[in-house]
Every structure is written in C-alpha cells, then in structure tokens.
Amino acid sequence: MERQTDKKRQYGNWIITGAAIVFAALAVVVCLLLRPKAGAYDRFVIRYGDGKSIEIPAWETRTIVIRDGEIVEEATGADAENIIRIENGEAWMEHANCPHGECMRQGRLSAETVRTRPLGTWIVCAPHKVYIEFTGGAQ
Ligand SMILES: [Zn+2]
Known part of the structure; x- marks a missing residue:
C-alpha cells in the first residue's frame, strides 16, 4: 500500500x-x-504645404520651422508658423501661432505615448495643415 x-x-x-x-x-x-517588431516607429513624417513631406529618423535631434507651407531657416512669429521639435525619440509642437494652439496641447509623440494619446501616432495642426506622423517598418 x-x-x-x-x-x-x-x-x-x-x-x-x-x-x-x-x-x-x-x-x-x-x-x-x-x-515590438524591429523597425517599428523609427521615423517621423512631417506633412505640410500642399502635399509636401519630409521624413526624420526618430533618433535625430532637430528643430523644424514651417511658415506658410514652407520649411524655413528661422522662426519669425509672422504669418502661419509652426516650430516642431524632435529629440530623444519624441516629437512635439514646440510653438505654433494657429488660432487655438490645439497642436501644442497634443503633447509628445513617442513609442511610449502612441497607445495612450487620443490622436495615436499623429500630431495635427489643422489650421496650418501641418501634420506629424510617427511611423516605421517597411511602409
Ligand atoms: Zn496648431
């Protein structure tokens, strides 16, 4: 037993x-x-003007000034202006003189924030037609 x-x-x-x-x-x-898949979210695509766009790798440190649908060297605060900052894998609208400044309140776009932001992978300045999209992989 x-x-x-x-x-x-x-x-x-x-x-x-x-x-x-x-x-x-x-x-x-x-x-x-x-x-996470390799290459997911590795660059920011900034769309501006009439169908123009530039791609910036997420690891770069850049300040981009867009005025009246053109990328310009320096901010003047005149006309329709957006200042976009990219640093440490994050992008945000540092300054914009659009009517309500909605784009500045959309916060920072990064691999950490895409899931919780209301606009997901986008920062949108509708009045100035300036859009930042966080993208990656073989798209
Ligand atoms: Zn705006």
Missing part, C-alpha cells in the same frame, strides 16, 4: 514538473510574440 502511495506521489511530481515546463515554454513564446 505504501509503495503505491509513493508511486502516486512520484507521478504527481512528474505532472507538476511537466506542467511547469509547458507553462515556461508558453511564457517564452508569448514574450517573443509580444516583443
């Missing part, structure tokens, strides 16, 4: 060990599947 109980216990241990191994393997597979 005692021997049989031992055998049962041993059998139970094997089941527990087996289940633990299967669980660990599943956890590894899930982690691999959920890992």
Whole structure:
C-alpha cells in the first residue's frame, strides 16, 4: 500500500514538473510574440504645404520651422508658423501661432505615448495643415 502511495506521489511530481515546463515554454513564446517588431516607429513624417513631406529618423535631434507651407531657416512669429521639435525619440509642437494652439496641447509623440494619446501616432495642426506622423517598418 505504501509503495503505491509513493508511486502516486512520484507521478504527481512528474505532472507538476511537466506542467511547469509547458507553462515556461508558453511564457517564452508569448514574450517573443509580444516583443515590438524591429523597425517599428523609427521615423517621423512631417506633412505640410500642399502635399509636401519630409521624413526624420526618430533618433535625430532637430528643430523644424514651417511658415506658410514652407520649411524655413528661422522662426519669425509672422504669418502661419509652426516650430516642431524632435529629440530623444519624441516629437512635439514646440510653438505654433494657429488660432487655438490645439497642436501644442497634443503633447509628445513617442513609442511610449502612441497607445495612450487620443490622436495615436499623429500630431495635427489643422489650421496650418501641418501634420506629424510617427511611423516605421517597411511602409
Ligand atoms: Zn496648431
């Protein structure tokens, strides 16, 4: 009788060990599947003017001034102007003289914020038709 109980216990241990191994393997597979794809969100595309756009790698540090649908060297505060800043993988509207400054309130666009921002991968300045999109991969 005692021997049989031992055998049962041993059998139970094997089941527990087996289940633990299967669980660990599943956890590894899930982690691999959920890992962000290489190249996801690696650049900002700024659209402006009538169908013009530039792409800036997310790791660059840049300040872009757009005035009346053109990229210009310096901000003057005159006319329709947007100042876009890209730094440490983040992009944001540093300054804009659009009527309500909505674009400045849209916050920072980065790999961390895309899931929680109301506008997702976009910063939009509708009055000036200036759009920043965070994109990546082979698109
Ligand atoms: Zn704006």
